[in-house]
Amino acid sequence: MFENAPDEVDNVIVTGKSGAGKQPRIDVLVEEYDLEQLSTGNIFRSYLGSFGEYGYDGDISQFWNEENERFVSDEEIAEGIGTDDEEVLFGLKAKYFVDRGKFVPDRITNELFKSYFGKKDYHGQVLDGYPRTVEQAEFLLDLIEEKKSKIDFVLWVRNTDEKIIERTTKRRICPKCGKVYHLKYDPPKNGKCEECGVEVIQRSDDTEEKIRSRLQEFKDKTRPMIEKLEEDIPVAEVPGHLEEFTPENVRKSVMEALTEL
Numbered sequence: 573m574f575e576n577a578p579d580e581v582d583n584v585i586v587t588g589k590s591g592a593g594k595q596p597r598i599d600v601l602v603e604e605y606d607l608e609q610l611s612t613g614n615i616f617r618s619y620l621g622s623f624g625e626y627g628y629d630g631d632i633s634q635f636w637n638e639e640n641e642r643f644v645s646d647e648e649i650a651e652g653i654g655t656d657d658e659e660v661l662f663g664l665k666a667k668y669f670v671d672r673g674k675f676v677p678d679r680i681t682n683e684l685f686k687s688y689f690g691k692k693d694y695h696g697q698v699l700d701g702y703p704r705t706v707e708q709a710e711f712l713l714d715l716i717e718e719k720k721s722k723i724d725f726v727l728w729v730r731n732t733d734e735k736i737i738e739r740t741t742k743r744r745i746c747p748k749c750g751k752v753y754h755l756k757y758d759p760p761k762n763g764k765c766e767e768c769g770v771e772v773i774q775r776s777d778d779t780e781e782k783i784r785s786r787l788q789e790f791k792d793k794t795r796p797m798i799e800k801l802e803e804d805i806p807v808a809e810v811p812g813h814l815e816e817f818t819p820e821n822v823r824k825s826v827m828e829a830l831t832e833l
């Protein structure tokens with residue numbers, strides 16, 4: 573039915589605005605091409621977890637050099653915390669920014685991504701949340717070339733700001749079990765989780781102000797990133813909003829987009 577779509581792929585990138593509806597499309601690609609999902613969120617969680625397990629309770633800001641805005645060398649950090657375990661070191665670097673609510677600089681994100689992608693032998697991945705900036709895209713293109721790997725295509729899930737704001741600001745979540753509701757499409761009865769009976773809440777990330785700031789970030793940084801990738805890698809676009817949102821329709825729209833590559 574989708575005979576013009578690629579038969580097999582090495583790696584792919586799924587991109588789009590935050591809240592555009594990437595996950596259902598990622599699920600299609602994972603299943604169709606037998607890939608794994610590699611999310612920056614998971615990379616950070618994994619390294620933060622390694623650092624947490626190691627249990628260093630000293631002040632990590634001593635490893636940050638304010639003057640040149642760099643960490644001191646890995647050797648110095650290793651000596652300071654008593655291990656040279658790479659995952660613990662990455663975790664420390666990530667934690668420094670997360671604790672301060674700061675954006676992680678591209679070169680740190682690149683370093684963490686490269687290490688994690690390397691564990692997967694640079695193959696068989698759906699990249700999710702990476703690259704997000706032009707600098708990250710350039711790093712990735714060089715890495716792919718160096719490791720004789722390949723990105724077959726970019727799938728860009730498109731959605732309007734209005735739809736995304738409606739979807740996300742009306743989202744509610746059960747603080748106990750994590751079940752997601754929507755005030756319009758899947759409202760919780762009496763405002764309570766049907767499983768746990770506790771009152772559903774809005775995630776702090778789902779306020780209109782936070783969403784608008786993520787949308788602006790997409791326009792400023794990620795759109796130019798997509799244009800950069802497009803010089804080397806074919807980009808397929810799929811609608812994030814479907815009139816009839818069923819698994820079959822999602823799959824069909826993804827596979828149709830891929831036949832046009």
Ligand SMILES: [Zn+2]
Nearest residue numbers: 746749765768
């Ligand atoms: Zn619940």
